[in-house]
Amino acid sequence: MEQIIFYCFSALLLFSATMVITVRNPVRAALFLVLAFFTSAGIWLLLEAEFLALTLVLVYVGAVMVLFLFVVMMLDINLTSLQEGFTRYLPLGILVAALITIEMLAVLGAAHFGLDIVPAPDPQPDDYSNTRAIGLVLYTTYVYPFEIAAVILTVAIVAAITLTLRENKSRKSQVVSDQIKVRAEDRLRIVKMDAVRKETEL
Numbered sequence: 001m002e003q004i005i006f007y008c009f010s011a012l013l014l015f016s017a018t019m020v021i022t023v024r025n026p027v028r029a030a031l032f033l034v035l036a037f038f039t040s041a042g043i044w045l046l047l048e049a050e051f052l053a054l055t056l057v058l059v060y061v062g063a064v065m066v067l068f069l070f071v072v073m074m075l076d077i078n079l080t081s082l083q084e085g086f087t088r089y090l091p092l093g094i095l096v097a098a099l100i101t102i103e104m105l106a107v108l109g110a111a112h113f114g115l116d117i118v119p120a121p122d123p124q125p126d127d128y129s130n131t132r133a134i135g136l137v138l139y140t141t142y143v144y145p146f147e148i149a150a151v152i153l154t155v156a157i158v159a160a161i162t163l164t165l166r167e168n169k170s171r172k173s174q175v176v177s178d179q180i181k182v183r184a185e186d187r188l189r190i191v192k193m194d195a196v197r198k199e200t201e202l
Contacts, residue, residue, distance in 0.1 A: 006046055013039040026072045030065060037061045048124070051131040071160050 016036040023029045037060045044053035111117075124130075138146055 002046060006043065009039050009042045009046070013043070027069065030069050030072060034061055034065050037065065049130060051134060067157075067160065071164060 013036055016032045016039060019032040020029050020036065023032065037056055041053040041056045041061075044050075044056065
């Protein structure tokens with residue numbers, strides 16, 4: 001039963017990942033990416049990594065993807081310009097995807113990760129906490145890469161906020177500071193003109 005669920009989740013994950021890179025609407029691509037994250041979380045649960053599954057759902061789906069959707073919706077992205085050149089660059093994209101697939105099969109194939117080489121993990125007792133095991137490895141052996149990743153994510157958040165606050169000429173807004181600094185001489189100008197008498201027709 002677990003193998004059937006694993007293969008179903010894997011097929012759904014491959015489908016959603018393919019739709020992320022092939023669909024032309026960025027909002028739909030983000031929604032398919034959310035589906036891919038949920039499916040990956042289900043696979044993590046099958047591998048008895050509950051903490052990673054919950055982190056994937058809470059952090060990536062609940063925070064990062066929601067932020068990404070807001071950024072995509074707030075930015076005035078011209079979908080027509082994104083759709084241009086799709087067929088022109090399609091052969092190059094297929095070639096790059098094929099090369100990536102061959103490299104992944106060469107590294108992650110059954111010859112390197114089969115059950116005869118990497119046996120199945122031993123079942124853990126009921127009081128085993130994978131959260132504690134991950135924390136011990138994360139904050140001891142990999143503490144510096146963890147801090148570097150945190151800095152990179154902070155820079156990415158600042159860059160996303162900067163993109164949303166960029167000046168848009170088509171969007172009208174009030175500048176309160178300019179309204180306060182205004183003077184009466186700038187708003188009203190009195191022009192002297194000679195009086196003109198309109199002749200009435202008899």
